[in-house]
Amino acid sequence: MGLGELDYLPQKPAPDRDSFLAEIEGFLRDFGMLRFSYAAFSDARAEALGLPGTFKLTTNYDAHWASRYQGRHYDQIDPVIQVAKTSRTPFxxxxGPFLKPFRKRQRLVFHEANEFGISYGFSIPINGRNGLELVTFTSDNRSVVRDAFSGHGSKLMVAAYHIADTLNALEPQVRVEETPLTPRERESLIWVAEGLTSQEIAEKMTISASAVNYHLNNAARKLSARNRHHAALLALKKHWI
Incomplete structure (x- = not known):
């Protein structure tokens, strides 16, 4: 089974990165498209606590455009990413009409991308384990993109998930330290990361507010944290919540 088929599995042993990117290009060629990108974004909870946001891009776009895009942090204003973060449905x-709601600076990202043949596309947001992932297929021709998805949409959707899964598997795995936190302490910190008060956390966990404070104080002590918010930030950094 090839990429985009329900029973598809990458060749074993797992393909190296370059081989898999070449497989994606070959797959898209059958539909008249040549370019794709896979983007991954950090968990919004981390950003809410002041941790720097992370953005990873894997693509076969022109190297000059990929370098410019990342170097100028266009991911922070790209209209495609803004839509993906709010709608979470393929689009x-x-x-033209797609760009009308956006500011001039955001529209300029599109104008620059046009110089590299990235004019039209279809993006599939994916709820990944660590945040939003976005697979995008592009062309310089609107009809090519529309025809590809009107005739082979399901196959391209399945391929997007295969691409995300395989590229994730090819990433070096981060070793997570064993946590000293109890399940209750971890759950309390998760809700702190979501911005809840002790009373609100108590209602979520069906325990008393004093019990919540007890768990949070213990967690802060174990992490040598200044307060509950600092404890949640440290736990996120260590991938304990």
Whole structure:
């Protein structure tokens, strides 16, 4: 079974990164498209606590455009990413009506991308384990993108999940330290990271507010944290919540 088929499995042993990217290009060629990207974003909870947001991009876009895009942090203003973060459903994009709601600076990202043949596309947001993931297929021709998804949409959707899963598997795995936190302490910190008060956390966990404070104080002590918010930030950094 090939990429995009329900029974698809990458060749074993797992393909190296370059081989898999070449497989994606070959797959897209059958539909008249040549470019794709896979983007991964950090968990919003980490950003809410002041941790720097992370953005990873894997693509076969022109190297100059990929370098410019990342170097200028266009991911922070890209209209495609803004839509993906709010709708979380697959969508077409391109110039014209799609860009009308966005500011001039955001539209300029599109104008620059046009110089590299990235004019129209279809993006599939994916709820990954660590945050939002976004697979995008592009072309310089609107009809090519529309025809590909009107005739082979299900196959391209399945391929997007295969791409995300395989590229994730090819990433070096981060070793997570064994946590000293109890399940209750971890759950309390998760809700702190979501911005809840002790009373609100108590209602979520069906315990008393004093019990919540007890768990949070213990967690802060174990992490040598200044307060509950600092404890939640430290636990996120260590991947304990």
């Amino acid at each position: 077409f994009w391109g110039s």
